[in-house]
Amino acid sequence: MNFIDFVKKYPDEASCIRHFRAVKERKGVVCKKCGNTHHYWNKTYNSHDCSKCGYRTTLRSGTVMESSKLPFQYWLYAIYLMTMTKKGISEAEVQRQLGRKHYEPIWAMMHKIRSVMGLRVDHYELEGVVELDDAFFKTHTDDEKGELTQRGRGSQRQSKVLVMAKVDPKRGRPRKNKKTSAFRYVKMVVIPDSSAKTMNKTVSARTSSSSVIKSDGWHDFNKIKEISSKHIKKIVPPKEASKVLPWVHTMISNAKRNFLGVNHKIKDVYLQNYLDEFCYKTNRRYFGKDLFERPMIAAVEDTWYGKARYNCG
Ligand SMILES: [Zn+2]
Structure with missing residues (x-):
């Protein structure tokens, strides 16, 4: 539309x-x-x-809009702007477009919409061949007084994210300088640490037990074989990792470029919401107008509310 x-x-x-x-x-x-x-x-x-x-x-009762005082029109317009812009849109831009004086309600609304998208991303598990790697995203934390870092305070940190990309092998002869697999879906999850236990728990919750996991074989992923029927690991120097896991690396750089261009500074506790939006839109890149309709439907479903993990007050 x-x-x-x-x-x-x-x-x-x-x-x-x-x-x-x-x-x-x-x-x-x-x-x-x-x-x-x-x-x-x-x-x-x-x-x-x-x-x-x-x-x-x-x-609004029981839906993502419960306890919001914003007009329904704002919700609909925000969902439209968030889903139909290819690179996404910042809270400040939506606030400007809606002509709203206060930033916070718009900010909270958009995070709630992102969490609805996150529930959709969680809905299915990845199967078949799954590329797996971790990445660091630059985020900001509150300063000691709990001030938002959008005003330049607080400290920077690197948040660790586990990235899984389902790929399909391409048929036919491989072509020079072209990827040998086709990208299907991606999931990105913020993880608190890189212990084998955390890795395995995160991966097994999002991939089918029959899937083939491909990693670059660094120590973090040593115990993946405990949860996957097949683990292909290829130990290569970090510079060449993008050859072994081409799609995971493409997705990581797309997400980073997106966040840098649109959202600038992201607070660590909200990073998952931004990742959810990115994955939601990437996985539904061929959905056309459904890209807008689906979160709309999810937004009025009264079953989602208790399960939501959004982190926006
Ligand atoms: Zn009744």
Whole structure:
């Protein structure tokens, strides 16, 4: 959906409410009190009122929008801007585009949307051939007073990220200077340390036990064989690692370039949310308009809320 069509379809708050309502009704509304599935729409409160007991379920209740006071239009526009811009968009830019005075609510909204994307990324496991490597991302921490480092305070650190890329071998004769495999999906996870236990736990939660793990064989990945049916490791000097694991390295540099260009400074505790957004969009690069529709649907699903891990107050 291009911008002209989007604005035509959702010109105001009422049209956005209609859309969120339609998405929610398509999934079905269940009364929390009596389990009834038949509801009347209450226009005054934007809620589904139970036809049996009168219990009111608001459109935001139990969804990612719960406790947010921002108009539905902001949510819809933010999801649009985040999913339909190839490189992503910063919180400050969305704030400008929405003409909102305060930064914090926009910032929190966008992190919640990222966490919805993260739940989608977690939804499936990688199988087949999976390239595995770790990377360091430059992040910022709070200073002693707990001030945000966006104002230049606090200290820098390197956050360690485990990167897994599912690839398919290419058919036909290998061509010179071309990768011999095709990229499919990527997952990136911030890890607290690089012990074998952490590595194995992180990898096994996200890949199928039958998958073939390819790594550059440094000591961090020594015990991967405990969780994978096949572990191919090739010990090469760090400079040549990108030849053994081409896609993992391409994804790491794409993500870093993206963050540098769009988000500038990322606080360590929020890095996972940014990685989730990057993976979500990369894995759905051929989705077209569904790229926008899917997080929309996830945003009104009332099942996600308890599981969410977003880190934004
Ligand atoms: Zn009821």
